[in-house]
Amino acid sequence: MSREKMIEAADLAKTFRLHNQGGIELPVFNGIELRVQGGECVVLFGPSGSGKSTLLRSIYGNYKPTAGSIKIRHEGKWIDIVTAPPQAILRVRKTTMGYVSQFLRVIPRVPTLDVVSEPLRAIGVEAEEAKDKARDLLTRLNVPEHLWHVAPATFSGGEQQRVNIARGFIFDYPILLLDEPTASLDEENQEAVLGLIFEARDRGAALVGIFHDPGVRKAIGSRHFEMPYSEVA
Amino acid sequence: MMDLGPPLLSVQGMTKFYGRLVGCRDVGFDLWPGEVLCVVGESGSGKTTLLNCLNGGLEPTSGSIKYETRHEGTVEITTLSEAKRRFLSRTDWGIVYQNPRDGLRMRVSAGANIGERLMAVGARHYGNIRSEAATWLRNIEIDEDRIDDPPSTFSGGMQQRLQIARNLVTKPRLVFMDEPTGGLDVSVQARLLDLLRGLVTELDIAAIIVTHDLAVARLLGHRLMVMQGGRVVESGLTDQVLDDPHHPHTQLLVSAILTP
Numbered sequence: 001m002s003r004e005k006m007i008e009a010a011d012l013a014k015t016f017r018l019h020n021q022g023g024i025e026l027p028v029f030n031g032i033e034l035r036v037q038g039g040e041c042v043v044l045f046g047p048s049g050s051g052k053s054t055l056l057r058s059i060y061g062n063y064k065p066t067a068g069s070i071k072i073r074h075e076g077k078w079i080d081i082v083t084a085p086p087q088a089i090l091r092v093r094k095t096t097m098g099y100v101s102q103f104l105r106v107i108p109r110v111p112t113l114d115v116v117s118e119p120l121r122a123i124g125v126e127a128e129e130a131k132d133k134a135r136d137l138l139t140r141l142n143v144p145e146h147l148w149h150v151a152p153a154t155f156s157g158g159e160q161q162r163v164n165i166a167r168g169f170i171f172d173y174p175i176l177l178l179d180e181p182t183a184s185l186d187e188e189n190q191e192a193v194l195g196l197i198f199e200a201r202d203r204g205a206a207l208v209g210i211f212h213d214p215g216v217r218k219a220i221g222s223r224h225f226e227m228p229y230s231e232v233a
Numbered sequence: 234m235m236d237l238g239p240p241l242l243s244v245q246g247m248t249k250f251y252g253r254l255v256g257c258r259d260v261g262f263d264l265w266p267g268e269v270l271c272v273v274g275e276s277g278s279g280k281t282t283l284l285n286c287l288n289g290g291l292e293p294t295s296g297s298i299k300y301e302t303r304h305e306g307t308v309e310i311t312t313l314s315e316a317k318r319r320f321l322s323r324t325d326w327g328i329v330y331q332n333p334r335d336g337l338r339m340r341v342s343a344g345a346n347i348g349e350r351l352m353a354v355g356a357r358h359y360g361n362i363r364s365e366a367a368t369w370l371r372n373i374e375i376d377e378d379r380i381d382d383p384p385s386t387f388s389g390g391m392q393q394r395l396q397i398a399r400n401l402v403t404k405p406r407l408v409f410m411d412e413p414t415g416g417l418d419v420s421v422q423a424r425l426l427d428l429l430r431g432l433v434t435e436l437d438i439a440a441i442i443v444t445h446d447l448a449v450a451r452l453l454g455h456r457l458m459v460m461q462g463g464r465v466v467e468s469g470l471t472d473q474v475l476d477d478p479h480h481p482h483t484q485l486l487v488s489a490i491l492t493p
Binding site: 086 | 237423424426455477488
């Protein structure tokens, strides 16, 4: 696969303004320049509070940056997530950019297999094919089979986390954003997740991630991106 | 940058006064086919007024509401004749009321409540209508044996599901919903939300859903509009508005949620 540039953030800044707490301003970062190409995994590096998650969420369109641009290569065209309309961001998320965190947003009554296969169903893949892929991933991530037909609301934290990871990897997104997917997993499951990440990288996906474990960071990162030291931190 | 095609509904400068009182003021947005827009705000913020102006139930004081019909191109809802508007709401639209009694005929059977809508768009074969009604009862998880019972014998949650079936059976392109889960037990709400989410995705229906429940908006809405004092104070991608709210009122609403 190509080694094209997939993400290009330029002069990016984010400040939170809390109107109901005296209008205080919390500058998180500014002047961020980040380029990521297919086949590399960039690890965001910096102390807690340096804005790693905020940067990742901004790339996904979940947070709105105060200034700058984040261009994403979507179906061969550049789209600036900062200025794109909601409909465009949703399309980018459908087929170009996935986001994997450690927290599953549980939807009442929806069984695990459906939770995991949903991103494939949303792009028109047949139910059985999507579920087959979901079964493969759940097996790899050691989610016991008797849980597949149950809604994950009552699962343990670790089980929910692995269900969410399965959901995040069910489609081969050209871009994957990883917010500590391996946090608090045991060694066996950590290995399973690392395996999925390596496969994504080797098929040419552009990856950006946050990993607190130094061993994981070393194993994964093709490159470290140091968060700029904020003047206020 | 990305071709979205023509919007299904295009609203501009829509304002509704009740005498000197403001219902809603200067509301504008576009809605595309298959898109779910949630409108949130406290009671009195104008969200129900907005919904009723859009679906022709109230006449706006000023502004324009353009709707892209299946066969006749774009029509202006605010100046459409009553007959044409009724035709649209039978064929192209669904309207789900907060109180199912407002949207159902309480004295005719559940099957007839569903079948009536099918007949309104031209279905005539009794057997087909009845089997379609039975299918929809299954869709909304109501026992088929209840097909001849009137909704007055149903629980509130069942009535609300029946109202949704009645509205979706003709596969409308746009559905208006006012607090569809209001007044229901939490467990019944979950069931209804799951049902709605599935149906809207499967049938690729556009919907405008008024709710005061931000969790409902997060689950169902692609986009979110926040209203205060009759105005839209913030709008955008649902998760962005909820996770990174910019307007003081949105920040207040989001920070006021109790998470169990």
